[in-house]
Amino acid sequence: MYFRRISMSFLALSVCIVSVVSAAEESISTRSLTHEEAPFVFSTKSPIVGSTKAPAPTPFSEPLFWNQFRGTINGPGAYDDHLGGAVDSSANGRIVAYGARYDSTCEAGFRAGTVRVSYYDSESSEWKQLGQTLYGEGEEDYFGKSVKLSANGYTLAVSANAYKTSDGDGAGYFEVYKYKKKKKTWKRLGKRITSEGMGDESGWGLSLSADGMTVAVGSYAHDGPSDNNNNIGQTRIFRFDDTDWVQRGKSIYGEVDSRDGTSVDLSADGMMVVIGGPETVYGLGKKLGRARVFKYINDKWRQKGDDLIGKTDGGEMGLAVSISGDGKTVAISAGCYYYCEKKPGNDRVKVYKLKAGTWNKVGESIYREDNESAFAKAISLSEDGNTIALNAMRGDSDDYTAEGLAKVYNLVDGKKWKKLGQSVIFHPHLFGYNGDNSDNIALSANGRVLVVGSSEKKNSNVKVFRLGSYKDTPSPTQSPTASTKAPIAAPSTKAPKPTLSPRPSLPKKYWGEKGQILAPDEPGFYNTGFSVASSKEGNIIAINSDFESAPPPTGNKKKGSAMIYKFNLTSNVWETMGKRIFGNPDESSFGVSMALSAQGTHFAIGSTGYDGDRGRVNIYSFDEDDWLQLGQSLVGKCRKDSVGWGLSLSTNGEIIAVGGYNGDKNTDDDNTANSEQGYTMIYKYKNKRDKWLPLGKKIFGETPDEEDGTSVDLSGDGKTVIIGGPYFGKGYLGRARVFKYGKAENTWEQVAKDMIGEVGEGEYGTSVSMSLDGSVIAVGSGCYYFCNQNYVGYVDVFKINKKDTKWKQLGNRIFASKSGYKDFGNSVSLSNDGKTVAFGAIESDGKMSTKVFQLNNKKWDKVGETIYGGGDYSQYSSQHVALSGDASTLVVGDREENKATVYTQLGLPS
Structure with missing residues (x-):
């Protein structure tokens, strides 16, 4: 063993002589990785x-x-x-x-x-x-x-x-x-x-x-x-x-x-x-x-x-x-x-x-x-x-x-x-x-x-x-060998039968993971991903997290929070964009809904439980290195208005729609005949006054317990809004309505007729989404609270005709594959052009899932595989799925796993 060690040490010396030369060559010839x-x-x-x-x-x-x-x-x-x-x-x-x-x-x-x-x-x-x-x-x-x-x-x-x-x-x-x-x-x-x-x-x-x-x-x-x-x-x-x-x-x-x-x-x-x-x-x-x-x-x-x-x-x-x-x-x-x-x-x-x-x-x-x-x-x-x-x-x-x-x-x-x-x-x-x-x-x-x-x-x-898919590919100029040549068939005397041109299929796609974002690396954070939001290109996203300062009985001070992230193309990671935004102590609902402007420079966050369920919405603007509140908080007028569950920002972030699903026309008394009609309010930001001013009047629901404003979405210019009222009508049929702003009258006028659910307790309007120009809308009929096990959920997509008088079904209705789905069509999210739609669902076995469909020759084709994971199905969420405006990026929140996952749409590799 002694002599073996001596010989190996001698070998090490010879290595040293070679490595000195190699190091010199390396310093001249080796190039390190550049950004390009x-x-x-x-x-x-x-x-x-x-x-x-x-x-x-x-x-x-x-x-x-x-x-x-x-x-x-x-x-x-x-x-x-x-x-x-x-x-x-x-x-x-x-x-x-x-x-x-x-x-x-x-x-x-x-x-x-x-x-x-x-x-x-x-x-x-x-x-x-x-x-x-x-x-x-x-x-x-x-x-x-x-x-x-x-x-x-x-x-x-x-x-x-x-x-x-x-x-x-x-x-x-x-x-x-x-x-x-x-x-x-x-x-x-x-x-x-x-x-x-x-x-x-x-x-x-x-x-x-x-x-x-x-x-x-x-x-x-x-x-x-x-x-x-x-x-x-x-x-x-x-x-x-x-x-x-x-x-x-x-x-x-x-x-x-x-x-x-x-x-x-x-x-x-x-x-x-x-x-x-x-x-x-x-x-x-x-x-x-x-x-x-x-x-x-x-x-x-x-x-x-x-x-x-x-x-x-x-x-x-x-x-x-x-x-x-x-x-x-x-x-x-x-x-x-x-x-x-x-x-x-x-x-x-x-x-x-x-x-x-x-x-x-x-x-x-x-x-x-x-x-x-x-x-x-x-x-x-x-x-x-x-x-x-x-x-x-x-x-x-x-x-x-x-x-x-x-x-x-x-x-x-x-x-x-x-x-x-x-x-x-x-x-x-x-x-x-x-x-x-x-x-x-x-x-x-x-x-x-x-x-x-x-x-x-x-x-x-x-x-x-x-x-x-193969071991070797012959060059295009290479002649095939005898064994690879196909036999030539004798010419047929029969005329070929005419064939119908098949419907062109979409290029095969799959959803590749672009990163996961977890709760902060500190004790106390939970429910991460209950709500998410995305910018137009999907390079800026927002994720919420609840925070509990200390476990009961000594603490139990719960408050919500949100963090905005930006994707760094150089280092390939999601980096924090400014500081974390917290709600007040005991305001755990802070972050139940969120929205980002197209460029990701404006951010809105809702808190339905603020001040005795009065609810509020805060809007922030990014100023170089942090988020600064823009104007005043938008607070519900009455107790239990629950403002902030539904909210949406215009492209530039200076017009916002806010839903108060428990709001009432006349009073904050829950026992009146028209209680919980719900309403939606649209505001416009005035820069000189640093204040949000009403744009038109409130848009109210029309029947008791309708909960209008549960879901809202704005067109890019903020002048068209879709509103969901999932408990409208007898048996909770639900409905969705679209309104357009008239500047001369300073009023919101309805566009065409209501879109009403077709099945009792189907909760039509649980979630809604709108294309950039406001001409295409998506409506989910999720049936979360009241439906029976035989109900088959669905998502509708409509396009307005040129005269703005009728909503026409765009493509086929997207049904759940079988009965027993719960909350099918929650968290609906449309691309800017209205040709791609993403939505959440709860499978019959209780698994949360996200599905994406793309319009192809008047039919909705599925894009990639179903994405599983999306949180605890025991609590309803209409905000845990966000599709970027260009449909390239999908954000899925998973509150059960305390995280959100970002996916990007890719061509299927060979």
């Missing part, structure tokens, strides 16, 4: 602000093949550097990080380790290094044991599991780096976080949240708080507080010899973590292994569901773990690498989904094949949890002729895991199997890009593969 070269438009791995539901799974077409994407990413070529033993990618797979933990350097010495990041340069169609090479500090630190990238690829976490302290070897640490575009360098973010004990192997397990601001680090050999529980294992989670890394909650420990923290993975928002303890003992001394999932709640890590326990003694359940973006799906490897008997049936991967506090298995286990070994030492889930990648060895892992494999599986019909494409050979057999390879594969957020590290002793490298 940024290889992605948005991150599907949900970049988040402040702290992210994953997009619906995209169907995969057949046949499929993993094609290598451009060239191989090579390192300096050092012998036995283990480059590719750890890899990770940005959400879209176009930025790749890779560690070489056995790499030796002049400064640090033998096996100090190095880490590099490469990006795909679309101009040259090549992989190029991003920033400088990062080096370990000391001999045999193994810097680069694990590498993790943020969703946008500009934040990098690196661990060195064998780092030495003054107390001894194997302590371990992690560091986080952020890419500085102007200087084209990686700069460390905060301090280095070292282990809490000697020999902890801290950093063996490592994970980074989508925004790069939360890190989970596993120390599988940690001996516990008292330092006398051998290999209990420890997991710590840290959050960057703009200055340094601060631990979130207390450390999470395993049991004696469980080696908890061997594997860890964070949800996209960093609020949930899965931890593997592959040697946990259960029953009569059986080393079954396990995985546990925790959620961060009120500064504590609370376990979600029961332990997920292995079935085989020595099966090492928890050897590798992975978690979906929303934290509700986990994949766990029982790879059976170190201890168990190597026979088919022991090695497997299991996937579980959390429902009602219980982990339910998804599909059958994925088993290794007869000729495979070292199965699933690394696994990687897609963002939605429906695609999984894993590694294996073809042949005995101790045999120099063994080959490394990367395999990908996709969930079919929610029941069966089907292999996706071919097995990718990632490790040439000539130099044998080297190293642990517990982190050498990574899957992009949508499951269509696979990154694989080949850490053989010589010529180690990283390759990126993209899922395609």
